[in-house]
Amino acid sequence: MDTNTTFYRAITKTQDIKIINTELRKTGKVESKKLVKQGYVLINLYGKDLKNLALKVKKEEIEKITPRLGQILNVKVDSTEYKAVIKEIQRDIIKRNITHIDMLVLLPNRYVEVTVPVEFVGESIGVKKGGVLQILLNKLTIKTLPDYLPEKIEIDLSHLDIGDSVHIGDLKLEGIKFIERDDVAIATVTVETEETTETTQTQS
Numbered sequence: 001m002d003t004n005t006t007f008y009r010a011i012t013k014t015q016d017i018k019i020i021n022t023e024l025r026k027t028g029k030v031e032s033k034k035l036v037k038q039g040y041v042l043i044n045l046y047g048k049d050l051k052n053l054a055l056k057v058k059k060e061e062i063e064k065i066t067p068r069l070g071q072i073l074n075v076k077v078d079s080t081e082y083k084a085v086i087k088e089i090q091r092d093i094i095k096r097n098i099t100h101i102d103m104l105v106l107l108p109n110r111y112v113e114v115t116v117p118v119e120f121v122g123e124s125i126g127v128k129k130g131g132v133l134q135i136l137l138n139k140l141t142i143k144t145l146p147d148y149l150p151e152k153i154e155i156d157l158s159h160l161d162i163g164d165s166v167h168i169g170d171l172k173l174e175g176i177k178f179i180e181r182d183d184v185a186i187a188t189v190t191v192e193t194e195e196t197t198e199t200t201q202t203q204s
Helices: 029-037 059-065 194-203
Strands: 002-004 009-011 018-024 040-047 050-058 072-077 080-091 098-105 112-121 132-135 139-144 152-156 165-167 176-178 185-190
Touching: 018 059, 029 040, 040 059, 040 072, 040 080, 050 059, 050 072, 059 098, 080 112
Parallel strands: 018 072, 040 098, 112 152
Antiparallel strands: 002 009, 009 152, 018 050, 040 050, 072 080, 080 098, 112 139, 132 185, 139 176, 165 185
């Protein structure tokens, strides 16, 4: 389902839900470090009326699905499958490979709070006039039912002129409530100044 306005559209198409085959694991710092060294990713699966499950899955299997916040997966534990959403991803500080994932089991009529990515498309009118686009948020926290959980929120910036901004309050999406305040800006186009130019050159 696509919802369109001047400044944005939300991509809420059905996610391509993949299955990951996991195994129960022992807990504890020593055992956890050992499993990570052996090439496993640790998963903590939790939910209402469900005892927390400590799981492990081969790193190669996780890498195939390119996990991200808000992604829905079918987690298979022995003969049982749980539909769950990724709530947190932890990575190795140096190698940046995934070491731990927290997942929440989804229930059909129970609201869930998750963080989803924002994707910006289109070249704004303001940028064409010489303005500078500033992206202030590249992910948003939402509260919704599983059926409305979007893969991402896509914001079309084509009509954004110099001095214009897109705020949380501009996003009116069916079945979705934003946790951030309505006056929080997501993106804005400003007049290019010497300071902005110097900052851009420094970053380059």
